[in-house]
Amino acid sequence: MIKLYGAGYSNNVNKVRFVANALGVEYELNQVDLFQGQQYSEEFIKLNPVGKVPVMQDGNFTLFESMAISKYLAGKEGSNLYPQDLQQRAVVDQWIDFCDIHVQGAFNRVAFNRLIAPQVGAEVDQNSLNFGLEMLEKYFPVLDAQFGQSKYLAGSELSLADINLLAILDPAEVAGVDISSYQNLQSWFQNMKQQEFYTKCHSDFKETMGQ
Amino acid sequence: MIKLYGAGYSNNVNKVRFVANALGVEYELNQVDLFQGQQYSEEFIKLNPVGKVPVMQDGNFTLFESMAISKYLAGKEGSNLYPQDLQQRAVVDQWIDFCDIHVQGAFNRVAFNRLIAPQVGAEVDQNSLNFGLEMLEKYFPVLDAQFGQSKYLAGSELSLADINLLAILDPAEVAGVDISSYQNLQSWFQNMKQQEFYTKCHSDFKETMGQ
Numbered sequence: 577m578i579k580l581y582g583a584g585y586s587n588n589v590n591k592v593r594f595v596a597n598a599l600g601v602e603y604e605l606n607q608v609d610l611f612q613g614q615q616y617s618e619e620f621i622k623l624n625p626v627g628k629v630p631v632m633q634d635g636n637f638t639l640f641e642s643m644a645i646s647k648y649l650a651g652k653e654g655s656n657l658y659p660q661d662l663q664q665r666a667v668v669d670q671w672i673d674f675c676d677i678h679v680q681g682a683f684n685r686v687a688f689n690r691l692i693a694p695q696v697g698a699e700v701d702q703n704s705l706n707f708g709l710e711m712l713e714k715y716f717p718v719l720d721a722q723f724g725q726s727k728y729l730a731g732s733e734l735s736l737a738d739i740n741l742l743a744i745l746d747p748a749e750v751a752g753v754d755i756s757s758y759q760n761l762q763s764w765f766q767n768m769k770q771q772e773f774y775t776k777c778h779s780d781f782k783e784t785m786g787q
Numbered sequence: 788m789i790k791l792y793g794a795g796y797s798n799n800v801n802k803v804r805f806v807a808n809a810l811g812v813e814y815e816l817n818q819v820d821l822f823q824g825q826q827y828s829e830e831f832i833k834l835n836p837v838g839k840v841p842v843m844q845d846g847n848f849t850l851f852e853s854m855a856i857s858k859y860l861a862g863k864e865g866s867n868l869y870p871q872d873l874q875q876r877a878v879v880d881q882w883i884d885f886c887d888i889h890v891q892g893a894f895n896r897v898a899f900n901r902l903i904a905p906q907v908g909a910e911v912d913q914n915s916l917n918f919g920l921e922m923l924e925k926y927f928p929v930l931d932a933q934f935g936q937s938k939y940l941a942g943s944e945l946s947l948a949d950i951n952l953l954a955i956l957d958p959a960e961v962a963g964v965d966i967s968s969y970q971n972l973q974s975w976f977q978n979m980k981q982q983e984f985y986t987k988c989h990s991d992f993k994e995t996m997g998q
Contacts, residue, residue, distance in 0.1 A: 625929045626885060637874055641888075644880035651873050662862050663848055669855035674837060676884070677852075681892055701914050718836045 578649075581606045581620070582629035588642040589630040590777055591743030595646040597773035598739065599653045611695070642743075643672055646736050658736050668730045671722075671737035675729075679719070680744045682711035687751040709753075716758050723760035742768045746781040789860075792817045792831070793840035799853040800841040801988055802954030806857040808984035809950065810864045822906070853954075854883055857947050869947050879941045882933075882948035886940075890930070891955045893922035898962040920964075927969050934971035953979045957992040 578596070580603045582589030589605075596603050608614045608629050615627045623631045624640040631638065632645045634652075639645050650658035659665050685708025689700045719741070722729060729737040745765060748755055756762050768774060789807075791814045793800030800816075807814050819825045819840050826838045834842045835851040842849065843856045845863075850856050861869035870876050896919025900911045930952070933940060940948040956976060959966055967973050979985060 666859035
């Protein structure tokens with residue numbers, strides 16, 4: 577069985593859990609207490625020198641970065657969540673990168689300042705928070721238009737691109753990010769949260785906060 | 788011949804040009820004037836709704852996001868720059884994602900505030916600039932240690948992970964980011980800048996600024 581290292585309040589860890597569930601891959605979750613700084617322990621740094629979760633171990637093979645792990649697992653299972661066809665795969669990669677670099681970058685500015693900073697006693701950076709919100713207002717319409725054209729992010733079939741975006745937006749409610757005015761995006765989000773790969777992990781992100 | 792849309796002062800565009808050069812793939816570069824906002828024109832938004840460069844067209848197939856394009860081109864050519872072996876590919880993906888999300892995210896805070904903001908009359912955000920520098924001081928030692936262990940970022944062979952990092956760090960000098968104290972990283976960087984795929988594009992990033 578593969579081993580995952582992380583915490584249930586990390587949406588990047590949950591991303592890999594959603595993917596593993598969707599693939600039917602069993603995993604053992606080893607808790608890493610991020611608020612206690614366990615990700616910087618000597619033991620953990622041997623697994624990931626960057627000091628971030630998740631980390632995966634498949635036998636002697638150790639890997640970090642949530643999407644690299646997700647793609648590895650999908651590839652190992654030969655799953656259509658990450659299509660073999662070159663152009664189809666490229667479109668999945670495109671939406672993953674857009675979401676990981678741009679949407680997540682903006683979302684994290686909001687989440688850090690509204691959720692993490694108060695918990696760890698860091699100063700709230702209002703400029704960063706505002707910039708994040710401004711960028712999300714630029715990116716959400718793009719996603720909304722995309723979901724107006726196709727059922728899933730990269731076309732007519734569920735792919736890793738959807739699970740990635742689901743994990744990024746999962747803490748939206750607790751971070752006070754309202755997507756309800758983007759109707760296509762909101763419908764897709766509600767649909768995703770009813771999928772078994774999601775509910776098997778948690779019924780709502782809010783309930784796993786602090787666990 | 789594939790078409791690229793972008794500008795020579797965009798390191799994400801140059802990333803794809805380095806990859807195309809390394810693969811021996813010819814391309815036609817269509818200039819997009821980012822300082823004039825041409826990336827938000829009605830015509831360009833049809834190619835990429837996000838309004839960012841680069842965009843690639845291969846016949847009727849249109850793709851955005853620099854690494855998605857790079858992986859597509861390497862896959863089409865069957866190149867070892869993006870290995871077929873599942874674990875080798877996963878390690879390349881891991882370093883690409885680490886660099887794209889974390890290193891680039893931090894670097895862009897520095898580059899935006901030092902290079903772009905003064906040119907477009909935007910306010911410099913000193914907190915963001917400082918946070919970027921602080922994060923780079925955390926990530927550079929990880930890269931330096933990695934280059935102490937292996938010749939290239941993902942192992943003994945050149946891969947897309949190296950070309951990605953090269954493109955991210957290419958504006959380091961003009962952005963006042965000094966990597967000279969990280970000797971392994973610096974040696975790798977100097978080696979990369981001597982490769983033909985790089986010199987065919989430009990001999991130094993500074994010389995192409997503003998073109």
